[in-house]
Amino acid sequence: MSEKLLVRRAAVLGAGVMGAQIAAHLTNAGIDTVLFDLPAKEGDPNGVVTRAIANLAKLSPAPLADRSLAEAIVPANYDTGLELLGDCDLIIEAIAERMDWKQDLYRRIAPFVPEHAVLASNTSGLGINALADVLPEELRHRYCGVHFFNPPRYMHLAELIPAAATDQAVLQGLETFLTTTLGKGVVYARDTPNFIGNRIGVFSILATAHHTAESGLGFDEVDALTGPLIGRPKSATYRTADVVGLDTMAHVIKTMADTLPGDPWHAHFRSPKWLEALVAKGALGQKTGAGVFRKVGKDILVLDTEKQDYRPADRKAADEVVDILRTRDPAEKFAKLRASEHPQARFLWAVFRDLFHYSAYHLADIAETARDVDLAIRWGYGWSLGPFETWQAAGWRQVAGWITEDIAAGKAMSDAPLPAWVLDGRDGVHGPDGSYSPTRDARVPRSDLPVYARQRFPDPLLGESFAEGETLFENDGVRLWTDGDGVGVVSFKTKMHTVSDQVLDGVQEAVGIAERDLRALVIWQPKEPFSAGADLAGALGLLQAGKVDAFEAMVANFQATSQRIKYALVPVVAAVRGMALGGGCEFQMHAARTVAGLESYIGLVEAGVGLLPAGGGLKELAVRAARAAGPGGDVFAELKTAFETVAMGKVSKSAIEARELGLLRAGDPVVLHPHELLHIARRQALALAETGYRPPLPARAIPVAGDVGIATFKMMLVNMLEGRFVSPHDYEIATRIATVLCGGEVDRGATVDEEWLLRLEREHFVALAQMPKTQERIAHMLKTGKPLRN
Missing domain, CATH: 3.40.50.720 (NAD(P)-binding Rossmann-like Domain)
Known part of the structure; x- marks a missing residue:
């Protein structure tokens, strides 16, 4: 222990x-x-x-x-x-x-x-x-x-x-x-210079810089090739260097040169001339406004080493190379890359070859296993696969043979031989039994430290899989499964985990099964986001086809699903990380508890597409405001933050900020390790069940801010409209949000029930949805992914 x-x-x-x-x-x-x-x-x-x-x-x-x-x-x-x-x-x-x-x-x-x-x-x-x-x-x-x-x-x-x-x-x-x-x-990591991440990561940048010069490609061209097309971040190579700082880059390269004199690649551990020149004149990247790239107005310029000046950054990846990189089968993709005569393809093969060569040669010096190297590069540099995983996926033996040929032909950056273990007939370094360790000459399983038992689905390496439990129910929208611990886990199958009709029906079905056969239910997604909200495309289709009744029925079904979550006879716990927007936010607001990853970006963002929250989100905010005000208290004062949050479509920058915005409750736990989220949510759900969980009693007498509250919000909005801070359509949306939050045109302090608030949500949502300006906003969001201010 x-x-x-x-x-x-x-x-x-x-x-x-x-x-x-x-x-x-x-x-x-x-x-x-x-x-x-x-x-x-x-x-x-x-x-x-x-x-x-x-x-x-x-x-x-x-x-x-x-x-x-x-x-x-x-x-x-x-x-x-x-x-x-x-x-x-x-x-x-x-x-x-x-x-x-x-x-x-x-x-x-x-x-x-x-x-x-x-x-x-x-x-x-x-x-x-x-x-x-x-x-x-x-x-x-x-x-x-x-x-x-x-x-x-x-x-x-x-x-x-x-x-x-x-x-x-x-x-x-x-x-x-x-x-x-x-x-x-x-x-x-072993105690060697730059440890694992920077040793391999910086070598990869040096190899990229070396082959950029050899191939005569532009920096913008290389960034087009070495970003998402090969499973790496959008900032690719040179934009990353600008963000990190070219002075920092030069310092790390110098550290490698000074501390690794015996490295067979030592001749390449020096800053390229262009890097030295940029650092000398103080063009250090993003922090100084110019580096490899420079922004002038809206234009992005890139350094041209031949002209010794900046030019427009407009060179792209060639279509034939893009076609190669989109090849599904990695072995076929690498065979095509190596066979191609296109300069961009030859460049990419050379960069991968030298990265594989360097990683294999130094594995025994820098790490215990190939797992440590691959995870260090994925987690530290944001690559989707580490170097050994990429090599293994591409066909270990085939690629090892090509590297050996290139070393013999003098094409590689070093003539150091590949280690014997690389060529012993193996098919890779990762498998279900663990990852290869050169010092032990064996595959080593993952750590059995007790903390890792909290990760039901750790970040899987190539060749690893973690089976999800027994399926209890599945439709086109959701899957409900369990590990036999009495907790059901329901996950959405839609793109971005948006809420479609099948998701709504599936969640209601899952709650019913949990009430009948389980002790608790957790809503959790294997990958981010939690949910990007309602299926806008489906909603717009109904409106444009004039099917207002069907549209209204969809909204009513959304509300019914939220209420089913809230009033389930077993605790429903939402396990949130990444975006939980619109309907996704509303679902977690209705759960008995939310367990949120620190990096949870939560918000009711409907105003951005000309709508208001109508999955019970405004109703819940009104209920929470009444509860916070207490008997005879000032409900309007408690609504101010909620109104601002919704009308401005604010999204929390963390789970902790979501608490401040009132979108999470004070008692909702925040989890820092994303792979522990499911474990903690299931434990919370079982703890609630153990203590004799009962759903809340229906809120039948909710004091509201009423007509006086609406009038007060309107006064604030008129000032913003006259100052041109908001458009007339923004004013329309915000007025309707205020109307629902304040319980409609009733006397201040009057009491209403949840059904009343839900009906108000529906009426105002459907009215807004039929307005041309709202439909323009929805269409613009679907087309561009950006909000339209009209």
Whole structure:
């Protein structure tokens, strides 16, 4: 059994961009965090840190899940605050990448580090054992490297790098903490320069740069080839370099050159001339407004190395190469790439060949298994498949033969031979029994650390599958299954998990089966999003065909489904991550509880397409406002946030912000690891069932803000209309939203029931839907994916 790492308080040393963001993410996870830096030269000694905390609110994407969390971070400095380390259970050092500075700091803090605390360095590539040399003996077994990828809130990868003296129990405790508390995917890296992610990832960028020059392709052309077409992020290669910072890029390349003199690829570890020139003139990428790419007005320009100037970025992937890359069978695709004479195809084959060659050659030095490499690259660089998975999918033996031929012909970037294990007749490195480890010369299964039992469906590698349980019911819209634990799991089968007629009927059927045969029900999707909302295309079709009755029946069925969720005789728990928009948001609002991943983007966005929420969302907000106001209280005051949220179509930037917007309840748990969401939702559902769950009693006397509330909202809206902040159609939509939220034209303080509010939702929804301007908005959204302001 591993030792549990109990973290009541943590410290981060270094309030630079990375240190401040690590402190922010610890705070997102509910950990009391102290952030340290040097004392300010004048004024408040904690001024350096105070400014860094204030700066967190300006960064995009936002490091904090809610701006108010900034107040929870405790500022401190090394001169007057080191006693604060005495209360800390975890100390993460994140100062600049200089061995001497880090070691000086370790000498300084060592007397203050409590005897149980874990000390970790967030270094991106310095030697962990070398850093540990200056630590007192009693601290060495509690020291290791932990490398967060930037930005730490959003990047799933954390590399754990043991030093020679690190205790196994300390590592397992830290791995568990990083996984379940901070929501990270952990891989173990050996203590080698740049560890796994940056060693392979930066080599891939260097190989791409080398072959860009060799092939004479443009940077824009290469980005068109090395993005989504090959399963990588839209920022591809050179746009990624601009975002990371060309100075950072040059620094990492120099680190490889300085620290890996014996690497057979060492001759290629140097910044290309164009990169040196850009850095020299201060064109460092996105942060300076120019790098490989430059934006001028609305135009994107790209550096042309021949002209030594910028030109329009208009070179694309060639049609014949796009056709090759769209080949379904990976083995056929790679055979076509290698056989093609097209410069773009030859470029891609060369980049893949050298990446495979480098990864295989260095696997034994940098990682225990091929799994660690593939997951590090997927989680750290956003690739859909890691290098070994890509190679295996393309036909291991065939590709290994081609690489061997190219090495012999002098075409590869290095003449180093492939390791013997690559050519031993194997078909790959991953399988159901685990992933290959060169040091053990065997396949090694996934970790059996107890924390991983919380992941019913971990991120699968090629060759792995995690069977979903027994199917209890299925139609074209949903599938209901169970593992035999008394909890049914219902998942949507539609694109973007939109809510169609089949989904509505399927959810109602699933609730009925759960009431009859199960103890609880969870609504969960295997992949994001939770739900992009109602099926707009189907709705628009009915309206354009003049089938208003059928349209109204669909809305009534939507409301009936929400009410079925709310009043089910077993607890229904919504497990939300990614987008939960419109109807998706309304479903989770009606659940007995929502368990939300931190990265949940929740909102009632119907106003953007000229409609209002009519799946019971406005009704629920009115009920919640009445409950919050209490007997005789001011319902209107409680409605203000709700009105603004819905009328402006606000979407939360995190689950924590969704609570602030009133779209989640205060007691709805927030989960940081996306693959633990289902586990926690099922446990919550069973806990509710264990305590004798009963649905809420129907709300039959809901006090509303009435005509006075509507008039007050209208006054605010008239000012916005006259100031041209909203269009007349926006005014129309917002007025109707206000009318439903306030319970219609009744006296202030009058009481209504849920049916009354649902009828108001339906009437105003159907009226808006028949307006030409709304239909224009819906059609525009379906065509472009963007809202129309008309």
